[in-house]
Amino acid sequence: MSEVAERGRKKALSPWKSKSPQGSSSKAKKATQFPGVKSLNGKWGYLYVAPFVVMFAIFGLAPVVYSVYISFFHWDPLGESTFTGLHNFDRLLHDSDLWLALRNTFSIWALSTFPQMLMAIGLANILRNTRLRGKSFFRTILLVPNITSVIAITIVFSQLFGRDFGIINDILGWAGFSHHIDFIEGVIPSHVQIATMITWRWIGYNTLIFLASMLAIPNELYESSSVDGASKWQQFRYVTLPQLKNTITFVLIVGTIGGLQVFAEPQQLASDGGSSKQFLTLTLFLYNQAFVNNKYGYAASIGIFITFIVLIISAVNFVITRKISNDGTR
Amino acid sequence: MRNGMITKLRGKALVASFAAIAIGAGVFTAQAKAAEPVTITIWTFGDVIQRQLVAEYKALHPEVTLQIKKSDLDPLDGTNMVTACTSKTGPDIVATEVSYSGYWRSYPKCFTDLRTMKTTGEPTAGIPAGQTANDIAKNYLAWRWQQGVAFDGSVIGIPTDVGGLEVAYRSDLFKKAGLPTERNAVAKLWPTWDAFIATGQKYNAKLTAAEKKAGVGFIDNAGTIYAAIMNQGTAKYYANDGTESGKLIYATNPQVKLAWNTTIKATNAGIGTRIGQYTSDWNIGMNKGTFATILAPAWMMDYIKAQAPDTNGKWDIADMPGGGGNQGGTQLGIPSYAQNKQAAYDFLTWYLAPAQELKVFKTYGLFPAASVLYKDPALTGYKDPFFNNAPVGQIYAAGVQTLKPIFEGKLQRAIDQAIGAGLGRVAAKKQTADKSWAQVLSELNKVVNN
Incomplete structure (x- = not known):
């Protein structure tokens, strides 16, 4: 059961792996028709997750990092802020x-x-x-x-x-x-x-x-x-x-x-x-x-x-x- | 964002059509320019911006589109305006409740100084051209106007209304308790707060055992006396020492102690029902006659009408003990990053002109801050049938004129909250008055120091 699944997955991924053993030559040739694709070597995945990661970085991570930063200050968003270290x-x-x-x-x-x-x-x-x-x-x-x-x-x-x-x-x-x-x-x-x-x-x-x-x-x-x-x-x-x-x-x-x-x-x-x-x-x-x-x-x-x-x-x-x-x- | 684009597109189409008409008529002059379409964005809450008046303004100025964003939650001015000001954006007009005015007076940079603006002029509404905020200040109640003035003297808000505070009482229940019912005689019952408390005790003494068990009392919540007394003084928690922030005096100001002690006295005398205002119990109690008096700002009259329609005619309004009173009120300002300042200022000066404030009072009960109206028979002669034809215009006008300007500071809301909680603890019999006051002071110490 799991073996079949493994094999199936390998097959599906193979077009992106230039050094995969089966059918590598014909696929590599095809890839050269799209310049740059070959050199990516499976990095397309990053592109797919990019929308989430970018959104998360802007709306999730950045505010978190910023509030950590703020917590070290006597913070006034409209006036002057002073660094107070661990005082808070x-x-x-x-x-x-x-x-x-x-x-x-x-x-x-x-x-x-x-x-x-x-x-x-x-x-x-x-x-x-x-x-x-x-x-x-x-x-x-x-x-x-x-x-x-x-x-x-x-x-x-x-x-x-x-x-x-x-x-x-x-x-x-x-x-x-x-x-x-x-x-x-x-x-x-x-x-x-x-x-x-x-x-x-x-x-x-x-x-x-x-x-x-x-x-x-x-x-x-x-x-x-x-x-x-x-x-x-x-x-x-x-x-x-x-x-x-x-x-x-x-x-x-x-x-x-x-x-x-x-x-x-x-x-x-x-x-x-x-x-x-x-x-x-x-x-x-x-x-x-x-x-x-x-x-x-x-x-x-x-x-x-x-x-x-x-x-x-x-x-x-x-x-x-x-x-x-x-x-x-x- | 998308809305903005749509209005922009629509705007362009309008410009094009206006231009076409103008060219067709052969008068491509200043008139076409005056009618250039503009969208004014407004952040508001509650009933501050009235739909009926907006329609009136649209009839005057078809080229103006008012985009109104209404928020029901308290933090509108606390959070959204802070965000807007830090990110250098914001609407064209923002409504600010006066409890925030102590905060915003420290940050005039977030608002346009209305002294620098000039009206375009509105001949039909009697507004001449070229008027700055300085020119119209004389139309408004002086102490109320001050709440919209920042520490550096710039005018950051013009008042829409003043809360006012008088005693709303149930004449039928007063009659039952053997008290006078006529409003002048009622006002004579309580020249002072002590007399008010004594009247409450007299009222309570006439209650039956069953009524007492059901929690019936003289006033809805004795805790409301605190704010009423505070506003009758000349200073609250801050003294004006000429600095931007003022000097904190909450621990030493005798007015605070007086208000606290009187409220505690009323609480211990048991004249209040301990029902919290704006709770469901309050609404029901208003119908059932659980309490006979409410310290009511003018804007609360509309609330009472809506919540207790069956008590129509049974209510009346009498003068406050110790003079007038105030609670609440709102002002409109133009944020410094507004896009259409001129159009916003023109709308603002029209909307807050005495004539319009009078209309708002008659339809929605927001009491005008435009003091020129206080001698106008249209206001002084106004009687409210729900309140047994009480001359509410005259009563509230007389009350608000007895008040003095009070210096408000940044932490006013926090201090109010801490003291309110302290009074609540005493009312709920969780603490003695002394212990509760000690806790208030220690909590405020935490708020102030840091």
């Missing part, structure tokens, strides 16, 4: 707001990622059912929350979560809670509110990803397991879940990176992140330093800090999920 980083690590923002970010991330993942896998398992009617309809509407504007979502959810007249507090009232929960001032309640918005927005997207990888699981596995007398739950536990490990890794990493960038939801609830900064996230902290306090250099150093956190988390994610998948195959 020194201050940042001693800024209690940073650790508060880190705590909030992780709390919101955990509250939004894990319940969401469980629900998405459950939903995907339902949609996988071959006897389900209107499958494509459900699969399509799952993406609607994802294309809704965050601002609109925030407006609707803040109505649901209103302290005095919100539906959620009304329901809790019927259930016997006499105390109205303040979903803005409370630390955990505000995190729950934000996590709910994130979950609502992303659950459909993740469901589709899980669904796609569930559909890719070979049916033989289910057939043989049912021959062995496995129940539906056992099939899900011992066939579906282990096969989803790579997808879970993917969703976790993407979710984590997204979770570290939570911005619009808390910003819309209160632009300063709450009276005691109870839902100040890392990106909101960055934004406020840059555009309210006019500390652009400081904000850049926060950006770099966030990058490091993402790197660390990605590494941890990678290690943990690899360990899980190794355990699973045993």
Whole structure:
């Protein structure tokens, strides 16, 4: 199988390899009809990737490099900037707001990622059912929350979560809670509110990803397991879940990176992140330093800090999920 | 970019057709030149640029195309204008909310000094030719005009409106609580802020137990008192020491302490409902009568009408405790890298002329900054039926004229935000007033030093 593929690939590439053993003479002759082509020796590939690389260099890499540069300055885009060395980083690590923002970010991330993942896998398992009617309809509407504007979502959810007249507090009232929960001032309640918005927005997207990888699981596995007398739950536990490990890794990493960038939801609830900064996230902290306090250099150093956190988390994610998948195959 | 090309092409076609007409008529003179098509790009937000007036201007100047980019988010002036100025681009006109004026007054290089511009003249609208910003300054409220003047004296913005701030109150709820309902009698209830708080306590004392449990109160949010008192002073967080940046005095200014203490007093007296403004709870509470008063800038009247249409006629407007007040307002300026400065200036001077500001007030409730109108019966005689036929023009005009110019600095928004959060912590009973103030000071210390 792999040998065939290898051979096929070699054949396909051969026109660009002047020293390839088969048919080199005739192809080389042909190549000379286009001056310059021969000398490129397979460097055409660079041309193909150029659009992405150039765009990435301009819009991705250059801003990153520039913000690293800015972070060493007391930066004023319109006035004078002074070089301050590592001062911004020194201050940042001693800024209690940073650790508060880190705590909030992780709390919101955990509250939004894990319940969401469980629900998405459950939903995907339902949609996988071959006897389900209107499958494509459900699969399509799952993406609607994802294309809704965050601002609109925030407006609707803040109505649901209103302290005095919100539906959620009304329901809790019927259930016997006499105390109205303040979903803005409370630390955990505000995190729950934000996590709910994130979950609502992303659950459909993740469901589709899980669904796609569930559909890719070979049916033989289910057939043989049912021959062995496995129940539906056992099939899900011992066939579906282990096969989803790579997808879970993917969703976790993407979710984590997204979770570290939570911005619009808390910003819309209160632009300063709450009276005691109870839902100040890392990106909101960055934004406020840059555009309210006019500390652009400081904000850049926060950006770099966030990058490091993402790197660390990605590494941890990678290690943990690899360990899980190794355990699973045993 | 593409839009620009299209308008350019369209522009060329227009020029060609105008030229053809002119040649055909045998009058290829200055008139054809005056009608040269031009596109003015405007960055704005909210209701600052009114569609109805834009249509009027187009009727006056068919050759002018207004390209309006409206942004709903606060950072328009904070981020986009910074980017535009650093990259030496920008629209022809930009609307700036006054909370940013403290920032922009330090960077006059980003704006065209409007003292150097001269109007082409608009005879039909009564605007003579050759007028600079200096010539029209006398038409506007002096302290409000100052907010558009940079540290070096250059005029970087002309005010569209002044916020004004008065007390909007529910006369039906006042009646229920046994308080006077007539607006002059109501204003006499609270000559001072202390009297205002005492009135609130009187109102709250009449509430039933069920109402108290449902969170009903006198004012929507006691925290709004802070900004109101700050604007009644002569200085906020900066003292004008003649330098570009001014001197920070937030820790020592007695006005700050007065505003803080009074707000804390109101909060502890429990006269507020703690509902945040512009939340859904606020909108619902406005309909349900959860609160009986709002400190309302003129532009909020339109918001109340839209959110609580069923309360029509139940509202009224009374004078602020301690004199007038202000909250918000916007100004229009011409960035220094604008492409069509002359056309932009002509539009600006027309749009912000008293006659137009009066129209905007009557249709959208933005209170004119053009103080020449304050004696005009068209304004002073204007009554709003939604607010029980209160002479809103007269009340707001009297209020804004009592205010003094205040020196604004770069970090004003940051300081406002920190103090607002501090008041919020006390209102949410997270901290005592003293502890909260200590935290405000330590946070501001971080903001200021670095």
